[in-house]
Amino acid sequence: MHKIGHRGAKGHIAENTLASFQKAIDLNVDGIELDVHLSFDGELMVVHDDTVDRTMSQKGLVKDFSTQELEALGIPTLASVFDLVNKKCFINVELKTYETADKVVEFIEKQALDKGWNYANIIVSSFDWNALQQVHFLNEKIKIGVLTSTDLELALAFAKFIKAYSVHPHYHLLTSQNVSRIQTGKFKVYPWTINEPEDIIFAKSLQVDGIITDFPERI
Numbered sequence: 001m002h003k004i005g006h007r008g009a010k011g012h013i014a015e016n017t018l019a020s021f022q023k024a025i026d027l028n029v030d031g032i033e034l035d036v037h038l039s040f041d042g043e044l045m046v047v048h049d050d051t052v053d054r055t056m057s058q059k060g061l062v063k064d065f066s067t068q069e070l071e072a073l074g075i076p077t078l079a080s081v082f083d084l085v086n087k088k089c090f091i092n093v094e095l096k097t098y099e100t101a102d103k104v105v106e107f108i109e110k111q112a113l114d115k116g117w118n119y120a121n122i123i124v125s126s127f128d129w130n131a132l133q134q135v136h137f138l139n140e141k142i143k144i145g146v147l148t149s150t151d152l153e154l155a156l157a158f159a160k161f162i163k164a165y166s167v168h169p170h171y172h173l174l175t176s177q178n179v180s181r182i183q184t185g186k187f188k189v190y191p192w193t194i195n196e197p198e199d200i201i202f203a204k205s206l207q208v209d210g211i212i213t214d215f216p217e218r219i
Contacts, residue, residue, distance in 0.1 A: 002030040003028070003210070003211065003213070003216050004029060004032065004092065004216075005214075007048065009027055011213075012214075015048065016076070021081055025084075025085065030090065031089050031091065032090075032091055033125075034091065034092070036078055036094070036095060036100050038062070038063055039067045041067055045070050045075050045078070046076050046077070046078055052073060056075070057073070079107070082111055090121040092190075093122065093123070093125070094126060095128060096128075102134065109139065119143065124145065127147045127148070127149070132144050132162060140163075144166075145166040152173045152182075155167050156178075164187060166209070169191050171191040171192065171202075173191075174202075176206050188210065193214060194211050195214050
């Protein structure tokens with residue numbers, strides 16, 4: 001069962017920071033999950049919200065800050081995270097907007113060509129299924145993860161349509177029946193975000209393929 005650090009090791013260190021990803025690696029994760037938005041100058045930045053208000057000392061939209069300004073706030077570039085991880089675990093890149101799709105495909109292709117990353121060690125996920133379709137259209141070698149918080153049946157149908165690699169449901173949607181059905185369709189099941197010990201025990205009892213968590217050491 002894969003142990004996947006949510007935004008790094010969010011339960012220990014500020015989310016989506018280089019320190020948080022390093023902590024996740026130190027906790028022997030199999031993978032990390034992170035989020036991307038575009039900066040004002042078109043760089044892929046690792047940050048969850050579309051503003052910097054919640055996690056940083058300033059306020060404003062991510063897309064209104066330059067790469068240099070965002071890095072000064074402690075928000076890393078996607079490239080810097082890939083360099084830090086350096087193939088020690090797989091990376092799940094979540095697209096927060098459709099606008100990131102083309103850039104992420106281009107970035108992954110460059111990582112594969114220039115840095116020796118294997119496509120097998122990268123997953124692109126999103127709640128924006130149009131963005132996932134765009135990624136699949138541009139490069140079918142990129143593994144797709146279908147995110148859902150509401151309708152698992154619809155997510156499974158879309159996963160079949162797009163030939164996805166995995167389905168990423170909110171764990172409250174899971175039953176032994178639907179987990180089995182997803183896996184029978186040859187898709188991995190990576191639920192999120194599971195932190196409490198009793199919820200981890202529940203997910204493990206369903207034999208999911210991995211757990212996305214703020215506390216990787218609990219898996």
